[in-house]
Amino acid sequence: MGLLVEMKNISKEFSGVKVLKNVNFELFEGEVHVLLGENGAGKSTLMKILTGIYEPTAGSIIINGKEYSKLSPKEAKENGISIIYQELSVIDALSIEENIFVGNLPTKKFLNLSIIDYEKLREKAKNILKEVGLNKDPRILVEELSISEKQLVEIAKALAQDAKIIIMDEPTSSLTMEETRNLFNIVNRLKKKNVGIIYISHKLKEIFEIGDRVTVLRDGEYIGTKEVKDVNEVMLINMMVGRELKSKYFDSTHTYLKKTEVIFEVKNLTRADKKVQNVSFKLYKGEILGFAGLIGAGRSELMNAIFGTAKISSGEIYLFGNRIFIDHPYAALKKGIALVPENRREMGFFPNFDIKQNISIIPFLKTSRFYGIWGLIDKNKEKRYATEQKKYLNIKCSSINQNIIELSGGNQQKVVIAKWLAANSNIIIFDEPTKGIDVGAKSEIYTIMRKLVEEGKGIIVVSSELPELLLLCDRIVVFKDGQIQAIFTSEEATEEKIMAAAALGGQRGREVL
Amino acid sequence: MRLDYKSIWQKYGTLGIFILLVIILGILSPQYFLTVNNLIQVALQGAITIIIALGEFFTILIAGIDLSVGSVVALTGMITAKMMVAGVPVFWAVLIGGVLVGGILGAINGSLVNITNLHPFIITLGTQAIFRGITLIISDARPVFGFPKSFTEGLAGWLGPIPIPVLIAIAMALILNFITTKTKFGRNVYALGGNSQAAWFSGINIKLHTLMVFIISGICSGIAGVVMTARLGAAEPLAGIGFETFAIASAIIGGASFFGGKGKVSGVFVGGLIISVINNGLNILNVETYYQQVVMGALIIGAVAFDKLLATRKG
Structure with missing residues (x-):
């Protein structure tokens, strides 16, 4: 197997701050090399150097036996380096074939003008689509595709540019299990064609499924490169964080305590748009209740219905035994029900606010009349809310201003949690609370959740990461097609049982196992 | 230590431009520009722009816009004038015809935005034509004049050396500054402008706040309408055409962001003064008034482009 690229002693400084220190990285033909590290470890910077976006401060890059002190984006492209970003860069308004060959469309002469040769384009596109296993008419618009299909178009685009090295940045973060499996099949096919793949991921489990070797970075430093078969999850975590994870909540052996006091109950809830049907469940004091299911099962839709961001057509909600009516998030907020939404950047925080303003908005709303409009800002309270939460949640910042x-990302998430805690919420719904957060911050969020239930609050967690649910939850509800399929206690729950119920439904799931 | 140009610009940019302009014009035309009379004139000419811009600023703060301000100025001025001519006491005519009607017109804008979920650009582009049309209908396209002295002198007269419109602008700026910096409502408006989805998920009633914002804009334009009618001594059916350009320019030059959630009342006030200084300067330098439109348009584009450049450039 030939060496595709070698990065030697790469360092990078930004205005005096070292973000990469003597990092080594190499990639062979037909290998999947995982690049692992917490957020801010320097993975993206290293990849930006490889794709020619950044110039390294020191070090060299050797491709095809030629040594470069830096690459231009053009040189990177000419050397077959291609990157697939987490936020896909396909153009929705163009067809699949146009996307694949954008910037390099085959042309023919017509009345002495160069025009697009659609026949040739279609033929070439069909061949490439076959390679990536996307069974679609190349003429349809990309906007009609699902996220995973768009990703395949991106891979096809890389192949069309004759990519020898494909960098995949968190490629499975928005994919379902099945789509992930399909992606892995394609990755394996690419390997056979001697393409080298650099795979950036937070999901440790995936590394063992798809990786050949793994390189760990921490705080810009090169920690080491290992054969995947020689390591286990704990070793990798220790390499990433450089310390034994202190959190006792990180082992998956916590026991299910019988809880007795129901603090929150949903009865026969159905959404007006039928995305959630006839759902009933109880939440006990001091309990973490998990919601498992495939993407699109309707879990977030259920939480939105409870929280008042979606209309319900029937059903009842009880808080501390009293029936409550929530038609708007403001009503939920007033009752002490919180939702930490799925996507913190889009739904969670205010980018134009500082930390204290972000945190105080909810308590201010809660303590004012007329839909949160009435009243004056109390600067002392604002400061107090923020200072207390900063301490309680260990928000790492230079100041609350x-x-x-x-x-x-992890600290932003803590601020989003803080604004609800500052308003003394009793029921806290977390929707994918650790998405895109590094391992260290993840375990901190888990610790926070444990601390909250120990104080007698009730927590609902929606998560697509089964290990997370298994280690956190007292009980796990499995959701499919907008309905509850099964409820397992932490003692009963296994990944197999949950996956079976999530994929096949409660009844079939039990039969299979 | 790295100088943070961005925050320096955001804090002092508007004021800096204002001072720079005054210095330049002072050098170019010391005998005319830097006279007390002329500076008072600058403030007086700026007053109406500032009053409108303060309301416009609220709509820009929630990442919206209000294109109907000029038509609201005309319609409120016309209704107030008609009421006074019909014998309604000045106080009530101003309160109902200016403030209340202005608020109602704003509420119409806000409600339409809420009901249709269309961008305020579309809604106010439409109501701008509708309000203008109503003004022309009720006035038969003719100006209305002949007001009591208490109206013209009460709203457009002088209090000692200072023109009353300037005092009204200052008073309104103080009130709106209080609302934006000290009230929960003001904080919510910034939140809504910064991230409307997060605002919704935080329990902020988006429709109510949107409605209030447009009512504020309507009231500001309504007050500007009566002040202008008092100044001119007549309600002109075609008054206020193109005022939205000046109002938007004031807000943007004053540091408000078209993307919402950013800006200050004090900045908008200075922004309005800048517009007035530029107009005044162009007059003094004998530039034809038509060029003022060209300058205004260029300024809006320049200010927004510069803002975007600063926002995208990092480290």
């Missing part, structure tokens, strides 16, 4: 966009 720092703008939230300067924080890391």
